[in-house]
Amino acid sequence: MAVIIDIGQAxxxxxxxxxxxxxxxxQWALNQTYGRExxxxxGPIYKSxxxxxxxxxxxxxxxxxxxxxxxxxxxxxxxEAADGKLARFAVAGADKKWHWAxxxxxxxxxxxxxxxxxxxVAVRYAYSMNPEGANLYNRDGLPAxxxxxxxx
Numbered sequence: 001m002a003v004i005i006d007i008g009q010a011x012x013x014x015x016x017x018x019x020x021x022x023x024x025x026x027q028w029a030l031n032q033t034y035g036r037e038x039x040x041x042x043g044p045i046y047k048s049x050x051x052x053x054x055x056x057x058x059x060x061x062x063x064x065x066x067x068x069x070x071x072x073x074x075x076x077x078x079x080e081a082a083d084g085k086l087a088r089f090a091v092a093g094a095d096k097k098w099h100w101a102x103x104x105x106x107x108x109x110x111x112x113x114x115x116x117x118x119x120x121v122a123v124r125y126a127y128s129m130n131p132e133g134a135n136l137y138n139r140d141g142l143p144a145x146x147x148x149x150x151x152x
Contacts, residue, residue: 002028003043006072006143010130019075024142040064043142049123049149055113056091056120056149057106063138067105070137078141086110088134090124093117096152098124103136110136122150 002024008015015021024042031041044060044067060067069081086103091114099116101123112123126134126146136144 001042001145003143003145005126005131005134005146006070006078010132017075027142040138040140040142042145043140044136044138044144046125046145046147046149051120052111054118054120055111056123058110058112058123058149060108060110060144062142063108064142065139067108067110068137068139069105069135070141070143071135072137072141072143078137078143081135086136088126088128088131090127091117091120092122092124092150093119094121096122096150122148122152124148124150 004015007017007020027039028041030036031039042062045062047059047061049056049058069084069086070078071081072078089101089103089112090098091101091112092098099114101112101114103110103112127148
């Protein structure tokens with residue numbers, strides 16, 4: 001699997017940037033099939049979560065050298081965003097009503113909360129047909145895969 005939410009076009013299922021697609025697929029194959037442990041297989045993939053007061057802490061596989069707020073432009077390498085503000089996270093309480101959330105990186109985890117949700121139970125990230133602005137990456141420049149923690 002290669003996550004390409006950061007290099008495609010909203011109205012076209014075939015991304016023009018084939019170089020990054022090929023690079024991401026080859027990293028997965030080299031790491032997972034050929035045992036190249038010096039390469040990170042992919043961007044962060046949701047592993048687990050836990051409620052921590054009025055926030056939810058998210059853990060990921062494939063963190064590599066750490067998490068960043070990234071910016072990807074064309075064929076250029078992913079860069080760390082100057083403002084460091086994560087986007088496209090939503091949180092819901094037991095009422096199952098979603099609210100855009102504040103999210104921040106804390107070590108190898110992401111902490112998500114919203115003033116509108118006092119007791120959060122679920123998180124979604126980049127959960128839309130075209131998640132423009134999704135910007136969670138690992139330091140290897142690979143984007144996080146969209147996910148949801150709920151099953152509603």
